[in-house]
Structures are given as C-alpha cells and as structure tokens.
Amino acid sequence: MTGPEEREKRVTDRIRISAKTLGAVALPDFCPRCFWIRLCVNDKLPFQIFPGIFSSIDSYNKRIVHRWFDRHGGPPPWLGGLGDIVGYREPPHFSKFNMVQEEFNILLTGAPDAVFVRADRSHLIADYKTAKHTGAQDRLLPLYEAQLNAYALIGEQCGLKPVSGLALIYMEPVTDDGAADQDESHREDGFVMGFSANIIPVSRDEGKLRPLLARVRQIHDLAAAPAGRSGCKDCGLLHQLIQVAGT
Numbered sequence: 469m470t471g472p473e474e475r476e477k478r479v480t481d482r483i484r485i486s487a488k489t490l491g492a493v494a495l496p497d498f499c500p501r502c503f504w505i506r507l508c509v510n511d512k513l514p515f516q517i518f519p520g521i522f523s524s525i526d527s528y529n530k531r532i533v534h535r536w537f538d539r540h541g542g543p544p545p546w547l548g549g550l551g552d553i554v555g556y557r558e559p560p561h562f563s564k565f566n567m568v569q570e571e572f573n574i575l576l577t578g579a580p581d582a583v584f585v586r587a588d589r590s591h592l593i594a595d596y597k598t599a600k601h602t603g604a605q606d607r608l609l610p611l612y613e614a615q616l617n618a619y620a621l622i623g624e625q626c627g628l629k630p631v632s633g634l635a636l637i638y639m640e641p642v643t644d645d646g647a648a649d650q651d652e653s654h655r656e657d658g659f660v661m662g663f664s665a666n667i668i669p670v671s672r673d674e675g676k677l678r679p680l681l682a683r684v685r686q687i688h689d690l691a692a693a694p695a696g697r698s699g700c701k702d703c704g705l706l707h708q709l710i711q712v713a714g715t
C-alpha cells in the first residue's frame with residue numbers, strides 16, 4: 469500500500485479501543501508516541517507481564533460479593549458505603565459490552581467488574597482495585613474516572629439504562645502486625661490475609677470523554693509515530709536496543 473493509500477485507510481478505519489486504554493489518554497504523563505504504537509499493534513505490546521494473582525483475587529472478590537447477595541438477599545456490610553444497593557447483575561462480557569461512537573468512528577469496549585442495582589432500579593457500575601488507596605493511586609484517578617464514565621456510556625446502550633452511579637472499590641490488603649499476631653490468621657495449610665474495602669465514588673461526567681476520543685482519532689490517523697514525551701529515559705534505552713539489534 470502506498471503512503472497516501474495507507475493514510476486514507478488510517479483515516480477511515482474504525483478504531484477498536486477498550487475503556488481502560490481510552491482512560492490512559494487522560495493521564496498527566498500520557499505519551500502520544502507510545503499510544504500511536506499501541507494502536508498500531510492492537511494493544512498487544514511485547515514484554516508485558518501481569519501477575520496472575522491479581523486476576524485470581526479479582527475473580528474471588530466478585531464471587532464473594534455475589535454469593536453473599538445470593539445467601540442474604542442484600543449486599544455485604546462492607547459495601548454499605550455504596551448506598552441503597554438491592555441486587556446485582558452479572559457484569560456483561562466485553563463481546564456484548566461495546567458501542568460505536570459515531571463522531572470519531574471508534575468502537576469502545578469494556579468489561580466492568582461489578583454492576584449493582586439500586587432501589588430505584590437504576591445501576592451503579594464499580595471497578596475493584598486490589599491496592600491501597602495511596603498517592604500513587606490518585607495519579608491513576610484520571611484514567612479510572614474516564615474508564616468508569618466510558619462504562620456508563622456503553623452500559624446505557626447495552627441494557628443498563630439508567631446508570632446513576634460509579635465507584636472505585638479499593639480492596640486494601642490488611643497486613644499490619646495486629647493481623648499477623650492473630651491465631652485466626654493461621655491455618656493448617658498456610659495463612660489468611662484479609663482485605664478491607666475503601667469506596668471512592670466517581671462522578672458521572674461524559675463531557676470528559678469527547679476530548680479523549682478526539683485525541684485517539686487524531687493520534688491514530690497520523691501516518692508516522694509522533695514525538696515521544698520529552699526526557700523519557702525508556703525511549704533512550706529503546707533507541708540503544710534498536711541500534712544493538714541492528715549491528
């Protein structure tokens with residue numbers, strides 16, 4: 469394909485992007501060069517290692533909540549901070565949870581961790597985070613806010629209308645000396661570690677999404693990778709790697 473044809477194709481291509489990847493555009497240290505590369509390889513970057521323990525905890529977290537609802541007819545006490553929750557819905561699979569944003573021709577996908585039903589039959593969408601809510605997590609807040617707002621947008625087109633609330637639920641590991649000293653923390657085959665919920669409400673603000681979607685379209689349509697973030701040491705290392713590989 470020639471340069472102009474390639475360019476024409478990029479401009480008319482439908483972009484497929486997850487709500488989380490869209491959220492990355494909102495981060496203060498966002499790099500358009502990295503993002504252009506991610507879009508070129510459909511987000512399948514090499515050298516990515518994600519420890520399996522987090523997805524095990526995530527899936528156990530969901531089952532713990534759902535089983536409590538099933539047995540007691542309401543939310544576990546530690547989700548009391550979510551308000552008038554009366555039920556839950558199985559979170560939709562990403563193959564069924566998507567929408568086309570026509571203005572920028574972007575297929576937005578997602579897979580929320582939790583969908584709760586409120587007393588007025590509206591929905592609250594939540595994401596679990598296995599982490600302590602610290603300053604480092606605040607740095608990621610713009611990403612999470614955009615991700616949850618994208619879930620709300622998709623949800624309202626995929627059977628969850630209306631979405632009246634969004635929340636981050638930090639499941640914070642309880643690892644202090646008090647917990648380590650307790651006999652209940654010990655079992656025949658190992659030990660028990662608790663998690664304590666810290667609920668952070670997120671405001672609905674779809675206005676946040678349009679500039680992010682516009683930026684995705686603009687970066688995607690560039691014929692060549694834009695400049696990277698200034699002062700990024702990784703880019704220097706990458707440059708060295710390419711030089712070594714070329715020798």
Ligand code: SF4
Pocket residue numbers: 499500501502696697698700701702703704706
């Ligand atoms: S500047 Fe850094 S963040 Fe951007 S492309 Fe290079 S390595 Fe990636």
